[in-house]
Amino acid sequence: MTYFTGIDVSLRSVSICIVDDRGEVCREAKVDAHVDVIVDWLHAFNPELKSVGFEAGALSQYLTYGLQAAGFEVICLEARRVKNTLDAMRNKTDRNDARGIAQILRTGWYSRVHIKSLHSHRVRALLASRKAILAKCVDLENELRGLLRVFGIRLAPRVGHGSFDAQVRQTFADDEMLSCALVPLLDARTVLYKTYLKLDNAVKALTKADPLCVRLMSIPGVGPVTALTFKSAVDDPARFKSSRTVAAHFGLTPKRYQSGEMDNPGHISRAGDAGALCGGAPAAHAQCAVVVVESLGNAACQDKRPSTCGNRCGSQAGRHPAPHLGGWLRVPMGFTGACCREGLSGAGWSDVPIDRIERDQELGVQV
Incomplete structure (x- = not known):
């Protein structure tokens, strides 16, 4: 007979229920x-019992x-379902x-x-500790700013x-x-x-000791924290059937409600890892705000400040399109030079800083 074991987990204790293939409660x-207590209780019922399940x-x-080390097959269920x-x-x-968990396993x-x-x-524990300590530093700095403001002492904004x-x-x-x-x-x-x-x-x-993190940091806007956060969130890339499912896993794809003639796509679900979402937002902003040029032969590549203002007027006239990006340009991957020397290949685009392009031109490198 097949048995299904459901465990409802709380902080200090767990409730265990075993049902058979007909749905009848056995024990x-x-x-x-504690793992040892749970294992002893399960073995006391049936030493051949090998499968247990509980919600995340x-x-x-x-x-x-702990249960896998004791020889059990562990099924962790999605908590929302x-x-x-x-x-x-x-x-x-x-x-x-x-x-209920035991019946879910049976069905x-x-x-x-x-x-x-x-x-x-x-x-993730290391990243969480770093984030918590930095947050406390900022809290104390803001507290000091507020206390000093009463006495007319105003610190610089940054x-x-x-x-x-x-x-x-x-x-x-004094x-x-x-x-x-x-x-x-x-x-x-x-x-x-x-x-x-x-x-x-x-x-x-x-991060420096991890080749994958070093490769991720070659993307504009991705630093050590973002690279480590993303890698730890993905953990095992083989669990994704396609790269497109990674975006859905992190809650970056829109929700959808369809019923009969009604079909309403919504905003992104944001159902994924909160740390990965917060870390990936600055990197995505840097990617979207990069100045796009058609080729390195364009005159705009040689001058960071464009000679024409286009359709801009008022306070925006004569300003650089993206002055906060540190001079990054998007360069076609087909060009040889700085893009290829960074180990990037294939179709698409890569971001290369202007100063690196100018340095290669001074050294006589064909780009």
């Missing part, structure tokens, strides 16, 4: 959320790797949720969730993290009472900033 209980959650990685199914039950309890109406590798989770301490400390050096109140905040911010630098250097070192 159920509530035990501690905070303990999915811990339970998946499980929630929609369990909503049909009148009473929501941990016991009923475990029964086969579920989507399986990929569990990322432990290395990817370690990378002050670097490294020079913030020196610029702020000298503004109230006020003993104000120094007593603000110096501890500055000292705490300095400690946090030094910790942030250590984590940032660790991220950069990890």
